[in-house]
Amino acid sequence: MKLLRTKARGLRVLGLAFASASLIAIAGWRVSQAQSDDVDYVPVATSINAMMVALVDHAAHEIWEAGSAQSLTGRDWQTVEQHAIQLIASGTLVSLGGTGVADEGWAMAPAWQDWTQEMTDGAIAALAAVEDHDQSALNDAGGMIVNSCEGCHEAFKPDSPTEGIMHIPHYED
Numbered sequence: 001m002k003l004l005r006t007k008a009r010g011l012r013v014l015g016l017a018f019a020s021a022s023l024i025a026i027a028g029w030r031v032s033q034a035q036s037d038d039v040d041y042v043p044v045a046t047s048i049n050a051m052m053v054a055l056v057d058h059a060a061h062e063i064w065e066a067g068s069a070q071s072l073t074g075r076d077w078q079t080v081e082q083h084a085i086q087l088i089a090s091g092t093l094v095s096l097g098g099t100g101v102a103d104e105g106w107a108m109a110p111a112w113q114d115w116t117q118e119m120t121d122g123a124i125a126a127l128a129a130v131e132d133h134d135q136s137a138l139n140d141a142g143g144m145i146v147n148s149c150e151g152c153h154e155a156f157k158p159d160s161p162t163e164g165i166m167h168i169p170h171y172e173d
């Protein structure tokens with residue numbers, strides 16, 4: 001009898017767990033529905049080409065340079081933190097495409113999303129390394145980031161930039 005009661009209670013608990021899991025699932029679904037239907041998001045008003053040069057490349061270089069620097073001061077760590085956050089956020093922007101002629105087609109490709117996710121994960125790892133002041137982890141995160149740049153460029157990047165936007169010297173100051 002005792003065993004049965006315990007079993008019944010166990011089942012009830014299990015039932016509750018299932019019920020709350022489905023509630024959470026429904027709530028999650030509602031949130032994503034609300035996001036897609038009820039909110040007018042600000043469209044990306046610049047191109048992949050421009051974002052690559054002015055945002056992605058710029059932020060990534062700060063991470064790579066810090067990963068291989070002799071030593072890093074507190075201020076240097078803050079600079080890397082700033083650029084890791086920029087790279088994390090640019091992952092979402094890049095995933096959405098932009099105003100360039102080819103951007104929408106690229107953003108529709110599953111491989112585009114995979115490479116963008118890898119870049120974002122690398123940037124998240126860089127931010128975690130900053131929190132720990134762990135330069136070797138920062139270097140590893142830089143490696144992940146390089147893989148994502150190279151992998152995506154091999155798959156998608158045309159020989160010359162679609163909008164002719166390349167490194168303008170003053171971006172590098």
Ligand code: HEC
Nearest residue numbers: 049052053057060112115116119148149152156157161162
């Ligand atoms: C999801 C795919 C993707 C990822 C990830 C990506 N790129 Fe790009 N990148 C492109 C594409 C596509 C272009 C060409 C855009 C165009 O010409 O319209 C480009 C262009 C560029 C350009 C400008 C063109 C040139 O020839 O100089 C630079 C610089 C650049 N990427 C740097 C990077 C760096 C650095 C990273 C990694 C931190 C990176 N990209 C990650 C797809 C990607």
